[in-house]
Amino acid sequence: MVEYTRGDVIANGFLRALPPDALTRLRPHLEPVELVRRQSIYAAGEDPAYIYFPIRGLVSLVKAMSDGRVVEVGAVGVEGAVCLSGLLALPETVFESLVQLPGAALRIKSALFRDEAARDPGMADVVRRYVAVSLGQIAQTAACNRLHSLEERCCRWLLLAHDSARDDTFQLTHEFLALMLGVQRPGVTITARALQRAGLINYQNGRVTVADRPGLEANACECYAAVRHQYEALVERR
Amino acid sequence: MVEYTRGDVIANGFLRALPPDALTRLRPHLEPVELVRRQSIYAAGEDPAYIYFPIRGLVSLVKAMSDGRVVEVGAVGVEGAVCLSGLLALPETVFESLVQLPGAALRIKSALFRDEAARDPGMADVVRRYVAVSLGQIAQTAACNRLHSLEERCCRWLLLAHDSARDDTFQLTHEFLALMLGVQRPGVTITARALQRAGLINYQNGRVTVADRPGLEANACECYAAVRHQYEALVERR
DNA sequence: GTGCGTTTGTATGGTTTCGGACAGACAACG
DNA sequence: CGTTGTCTGTCCGAAACCATACAAACGCAC
Secondary structure, eight states, X not given: OOOOEETTEESOHHHHHSOHHHHHHXXXXXXEEEEOTTOEEEOTTOOOOEEEEEXXXXXXXXXXXXXXXXXXXEEEOTTSOBOHHHHTTOSSOSSEEEEEEEXXXXXXXXXXXXXXXXXXXXXXXXXXXXXHHHHHHHHHHHHHHHHSOHHHHHHHHHHHHHHHHSSSEEEOOHHHHHHHHTSOHHHHHHHHHHHHHTTSEEEETTEEEEOOHHHHHHHSOTHHHHHHHHHIIIIIOO | OOOOEETTEESOHHHHHSOHHHHHHHGGGOEEEEEOTTOEEEOTTOOOOEEEEEEXXXXXXXXXXXXXXXXXXXXXXXXXXXXXXXXXXOSSOSSEEEEEEEEEEEEEEHHHHHHHHHHOHHHHHHHHHHHHHHHHHHHHHHHHHHHSOHHHHHHHHHHHHHHHHSSSEEEOOHHHHHHHHTSOHHHHHXXXXXXXXXXXXXXXXXXXXXXXXXXXHHHSOTHHHHHHHHHIIIIIOO
């Protein structure tokens, strides 16, 4: 059985941001599921059947190119909801979604969620705010991909992962991180070694341990903090 | 007086996609305005007062970094609407918006639009679809910024501009294009010269002329077509 | 037509990342 | 204990792009 609360507080930021009575109505329909590493939650162009609310683990939003290369354009952790198309009641998804760090989530049928949101303006408002934050996050990533160095982006990613792993150690190969960051694998290896020498992380065979979080924050680009602040401003404070 | 129809057809794709009766209700509130080159339509974090529907000209969505550098994360032409935050009835914008190619637009007070959208589910549906396409566009840009060469991105941008300029010639300096693409200016100069030598464009002192559109399409990355198809699938066909 | 601001063309050395390759290290399994 | 597959460390030449600088061309205003 998946434990989906921490104490009395539900362990997902999106659900926590909903009006209390909306959450009460949704609760019976929330189904706990496991997030399996590298599982594809949905592909691009699909009809979104479920909306997922991670309570542990990280899900990447990735855009795939026709030559097969993929790049991460955003990530959803324990603060968010997976499947913007589902939230927006759309007939098809606009990108793909992949589990990066294993964990667990609550999920609900998109149609059910949509009907509740249509009836409850407070709930629809949270949806719109969350969509806006996601827009901001993806836009930030677009700019970040152009302007910031591999090391900065690497630190940003590790911070994001650390937030949602609920653990200082998590599984993550250079290969996969390189794929997400849209660079060659050796580039990640060199960067990871530099971070390790600086005492920020500890890497060994597909497992990374965050050793010095403030150090990572200092080496990450501003994008990590920018997205977090936007989330706090638009979703948390209501 | 700005001419905002072409024949009987309103010259903006977003407005055209609205249910006919919704458009009829909005029409008295649509105010024609000029789009002045390099004008900032809104800054990040502002309360969005108006929503703009370009009928000629191109508006860039840009993300500004704390060091002052800016990068384009998306663009809105005659098919779209400027100010996603306004469409989503949010209290603040998540990025900035800049006029790239001068032209004209219709605008409406965000509050008015919001009230109409709240009453008309068909209209709200178009809004949601458009927001999804914008998400897709920004995500595509994020991936494009990482994977594609300057030349490919340059061609993509010129195609986008050509679509909304309603003219084969438009004003655009290397300097500004470099800013949008997030590269150094000399890089754009070299690329532009290459495209000119190949007979695709004609550049002279701040004015570019598209000479061979199919040629540009062949040299652009897949991102131009990908975004266009998504727009057609989600917004045009209803 | 002269002057001045803007725009373009070009040069150069340095850095980052690419793209591909290969050997060593680790761990899981029989 | 050895095999096998995965993961990491490293190397290399090539390409793209950075950062900066400066000169030439253009066009508008006087």
